Amino acid sequence: MEEQFPLGEHLVDHLLNEEQSSAADSLLNEWQKSNPENMNEFGKYQKIWNATADVLTLQKFDSERAWNHVDSTLETLKTRTRRLKNIVLVVSGMAASLLIFLSLSFYTDLFSTSGATLSMRTTYGSRSEVVLPDGSIVKLNAGSNLDYHYDKINQTRKVDFSGEAFFEVAKSKKPFVIETSDGLKVKVLGTKFNLSTYPEDRMAQTSLFEGKVELSQKGSPSLILEPGQMAILDKKLNEIKYTEGEISHTTSWMQNKLYMENMSLHEVCTKLERWYDVRITLVSSDLGEKIHYTGVLKEQTVLDVLNALCHLSSISYKLNGKEITISGK
CATH class of the missing domain: 2.60.120.1440 (Jelly Rolls)
Incomplete structure (x- = not known):
C-alpha cells in the first residue's frame, strides 16, 4: 500500500512560514506537481487560510485608532452640515428675493402689457x-x-x-x-x-x-x-x-387758503366738508344761495372759519361732534 502524503503537517508549516519568510517546502511543492488535483486542493486550503486571517485581523480592535476615526467622521459631518446650512441660507435668500421680485412685479404689472x-x-x-x-x-x-x-x-x-x-x-x-x-x-x-x-x-x-x-x-x-x-x-x-x-387762486388750497369770489354759502360749506371732514346742514334750503362771500380765509380750524363767516354774514351755527348746523339769524 502506498504511503499517504502527510498534507496537514506540511501545509500548516508552509502557511505559517510564508507569513514570516519566503522559505518554501520542497516536499509540498513536489506533491503539488505530481498531480493537478493536488494543485487545486492546495489552492482551496490557501483560500480558507487567508479568509481566516482576515477574520482574525478584524478581531484585533485598536481603540485609539477607532476614536480618531470617529472624530474625523464627526468633523466631516459638521463641515457638511455647515455647508448645507450655508446652501439653505443662500437658497432661502434667493427665494426671498424672488418672492419680493414677483410681489413687486405683481404690484406694478411688470409682466403685463398694461404696464405699471x-x-x-x-x-x-x-x-x-x-x-x-x-x-x-x-x-x-x-x-x-x-x-x-x-x-x-x-x-x-x-x-x-x-x-x-x-x-x-x-x-x-x-x-x-x-x-x-x-x-x-x-x-x-x-x-x-x-x-x-x-x-x-x-x-x-x-x-x-x-x-x-x-x-x-x-x-x-x-x-x-x-x-x-x-x-x-x-x-x-x-x-x-x-x-x-x-389763476393763482385755484391752487390756494395748497396754502390752506380759501379765496372767495362771490362764492355762495352752499359752495363754501361744500369745500369745508372736504377740507375738515365734517357734515354741514343748512336749516333753510335757500340760505345757501342767498348769501355770497368775496375775500380770503386762512384759518386753522373749521370753528375759526365758521366764526369768521358769522362775522361776515347773518348766520349762526351749532356744533355736535362732526355735525354742524347753520341757520340764519
Missing part, C-alpha cells in the same frame, strides 16, 4: 402728494381718487381721476392723458396745471401754469389751454369753455 399701475386715495380732511412711476408729481386735495397705469401697447400714460389735484407732469414723448368720471379728457405732454373735477360739483375746472393741454369732451369741440388760461366744463350743458379769474 398705481392707485391713490385721499379721504375728506386729508391731503397727499404722490410721485407716479413716470416721475410726474401729483398733489392731491381732500376727497380725491387717482388711478395711474402705463399702456405699453399704445405707449400712453393714463390717469383715471376725480377730485382736485395739482399735476406736474414729467416731460416725455409718451402722451399723458387724464380721464374723469364727468367724461372730461385732459391730454398733455409735459406741464403744470390744477384740475378740479369732483363728481358732485356742477362744473369742472382746469387752470394751466406751464406747458400746453388739450381738453376734450364727447359731443363738444376740443379746447387748447396756454399758460395763464383757465377753462371750465359745464356738466349740465356738456360744454367746455374758457373762463376768467385769478
